[in-house]
Amino acid sequence: MYPTRLNIIATAKRKYIDKMVYMQFVRNSVEVFLFLMCASTVFLVGSWWILQSHFNELASKLTIRSDKQTERSLQIREINTLLGDIKLLQVAFLKWTPIIARVTDKLPQGTVLSSMTLDVHNKSYHITGFAESRDILLALEERIRTLPEVVDVNIPISQLIAKDDINFDITIELK
Secondary structure (H helix, E strand, C coil), X not given: CCCCCCCCCCHHHHHHHXXXXXXXXXXXHHXXXXXXXXXXXXXXXXXXXXXXXXXXXXXXXXXXXXHHHHHHHHHHHHHHHHHHHHHHHHHHCCCHHHHHHHHHHCCCCCEEEEEEEEECCCCEEEEEEEEEEHHHHHHHHHHHHCCCCEEEEECCHHHHHCCEEEEEEEEEEEC
């Protein structure tokens, strides 16, 4: 059953009141919608501010780490370059000390060395000195030829002609 209503208001006024109730409802709905939009905007702006500050903090930490990483990378690159240079030097390395020791051990009595010049590129060395006689110079040549790393021993013929007090100049080629 419907409740009984007594409408004594004029029809135009009743339509006007119905329209006002409808407009109040729409106005209240829009106000609630705008309030919710403002509240969500404040929430989103606050969230954006928090996230932006967190992002800036992370970016600064990454920049610091990146700088340290760049510094380490440069150090590593420098060390690798050094190791490459050392590897190239080791390939071209020839142990001269044992060779020089073996040559000086082969010197017979009566010889004096003045100088010994090493040539790494040609794998040879040049010996100058003094021998008391031709026999001592020939003995020196023979002793040097017996060394395992020696390929050839060159003595100028003019030095082999002299009999005594010879200033010699020997070139030794190595393997």
